[in-house]
Amino acid sequence: MKTFDSLFAELIEKARTRPKGSGTVAELDSGVHGIGKKIVEEAAEVWMAAEFQSDAEFAEEASQLIYHLQVMMLAKGLTPEDIYKYL
Numbered sequence: 001m002k003t004f005d006s007l008f009a010e011l012i013e014k015a016r017t018r019p020k021g022s023g024t025v026a027e028l029d030s031g032v033h034g035i036g037k038k039i040v041e042e043a044a045e046v047w048m049a050a051e052f053q054s055d056a057e058f059a060e061e062a063s064q065l066i067y068h069l070q071v072m073m074l075a076k077g078l079t080p081e082d083i084y085k086y087l
């Protein structure tokens with residue numbers, strides 16, 4: 001099972017090797033503005049799922065929000081440690 005850290009390590013590798021067909025590479029190429037829009041969109045979906053949908057749907061939306069946050073961390077050059085120190 002993937003964790004926050006193992007997904008982040010996978011995304012670092014995607015950014016480094018830029019494989020064809022990678023959604024992560026495409027999202028990184030959309031820049032902070034494009035990634036920010038995905039974060040806002042997914043945050044709204046997390047809220048809607050929590051309020052109106054099943055726990056499984058909420059968990060899925062939450063995973064997507066975490067993914068887009070990680071892409072933004074990559075775009076900004078931040079590591080999980082940069083985030084953890086504020087938890």
Ligand SMILES: N=c1c2ncn([C@@H]3O[C@H](COP(=O)(O)OP(=O)(O)OP(=O)(O)O)[C@@H](O)[C@H]3O)c2ncn1[C@@H]1O[C@H](COP(=O)(O)O)[C@@H](O)[C@H]1O
Nearest residue numbers: 007010011014021022023024025042045063064065067068
């Ligand atoms: N965990 C994720 C993940 N979560 C969300 N997403 C992306 O976010 C989108 C969210 O889906 P939605 O249905 O909410 O949005 P949508 O508007 O229908 O989708 P789009 O039209 O925006 O693509 C998905 O289409 C994916 O593009 C993810 N993309 C990739 N990963 C993981 O990231 C890793 C690298 O992926 P690639 O870079 O694509 O190889 C792999 O382990 C993937 O499992």
